Amino acid sequence: MRSFEGFVRRTLATGYVVVLLLSTPHGDAQSQNVAQHQPRNEQSVQGTGAARFAKEVEHEISTSVPAPEVRVVYLVPLDVKPRRNFRRSASEAIQSLQNWYGVQVSGKTFRLHTPIVETVRTTHTAKWYAENQSGEDRTLWFWNNATADGFEKTGGMFDDPRFVWVFYIDAEPGEDQRVGGGNGVALLPRQDILGILGLRSESVCRWVGGLGHELGHAFGLEHPADCENRKADPGSPECQSLMFLGYLNYCGTLLTPENKSQLDQSPFFSPQAVKAARRSCSP
Numbered sequence: 001m002r003s004f005e006g007f008v009r010r011t012l013a014t015g016y017v018v019v020l021l022l023s024t025p026h027g028d029a030q031s032q033n034v035a036q037h038q039p040r041n042e043q044s045v046q047g048t049g050a051a052r053f054a055k056e057v058e059h060e061i062s063t064s065v066p067a068p069e070v071r072v073v074y075l076v077p078l079d080v081k082p083r084r085n086f087r088r089s090a091s092e093a094i095q096s097l098q099n100w101y102g103v104q105v106s107g108k109t110f111r112l113h114t115p116i117v118e119t120v121r122t123t124h125t126a127k128w129y130a131e132n133q134s135g136e137d138r139t140l141w142f143w144n145n146a147t148a149d150g151f152e153k154t155g156g157m158f159d160d161p162r163f164v165w166v167f168y169i170d171a172e173p174g175e176d177q178r179v180g181g182g183n184g185v186a187l188l189p190r191q192d193i194l195g196i197l198g199l200r201s202e203s204v205c206r207w208v209g210g211l212g213h214e215l216g217h218a219f220g221l222e223h224p225a226d227c228e229n230r231k232a233d234p235g236s237p238e239c240q241s242l243m244f245l246g247y248l249n250y251c252g253t254l255l256t257p258e259n260k261s262q263l264d265q266s267p268f269f270s271p272q273a274v275k276a277a278r279r280s281c282s283p
């Protein structure tokens with residue numbers, strides 16, 4: 001019988017994140033620099049990245065843009081056709097999350113860029129992202145390649161005080177390659193694009209929830225510690241929160257009190273008009 005841990009690993013917001021749980025967060029990374037820019041590890045030491053993120057943003061924001069935003073970028077590899085309706089679907093997904101986070105964080109939520117979803121053609125084929133050897137740790141090649149391309153095309157960076165970056169890339173990682181969120185970036189591969197378009201067996205809401213989960217990591221949120229170390233019941237509210245298993249039940253999930261207070265302090269969150277909680281995962 002599969003353990004609870006196994007279940008969590010199999011059901012993370014993007015299927016590929018699953019694998020990253022099996023490796024140590026920083027121990028096998030090639031360099032400190034790479035280690036800092038990994039997607040949030042599901043077994044990682046709690047808090048360090050988030051604390052650094054918040055501090056840097058606080059420091060830099062005072063001299064830069066007063067109203068930081070979330071930017072959603074649709075990265076289309078050289079040999080892939082842009083998918084009809086993806087911009088609209090992704091735009092609806094992020095707006096649903098904007099409202100949902102606002103309801104959760106007492107009227108505060110993130111701002112969105114205009115246009116909400118930007119399409120960017122890249123100069124590499126879809127396969128290149130999984131295969132280009134960007135470092136000794138092959139599990140990070142996809143993450144390294146996709147984020148590097150995304151930043152090159154947009155002028156973004158990790159822990160960017162101006163923007164939290166959401167990159168949807170129409171390419172498939174290798175089975176053991178990592179995607180997810182951390183350090184101000186969420187990276188979502190082809191399966192999430194198909195999911196948002198309603199082209200997978202799961203409901204679209206599950207994929208909106210998956211985006212919300214990785215976006216949470218990009219904002220610096222971690223998995224609830226007691227769920228991570230299996231002290232808490234998987235059915236408990238905290239383990240059914242967005243940052244654990246709750247993304248599967250979006251929008252009928254929640255943020256933990258710890259998540260809410262962390263976001264309340266985030267420079268990316270400000271008071272905005274928020275609609276009452278909805279039952280649909282559409283905006």
Ligand SMILES: [Zn+2]
Pocket residue numbers: 012013040042213217223243
């Ligand atoms: Zn996660």
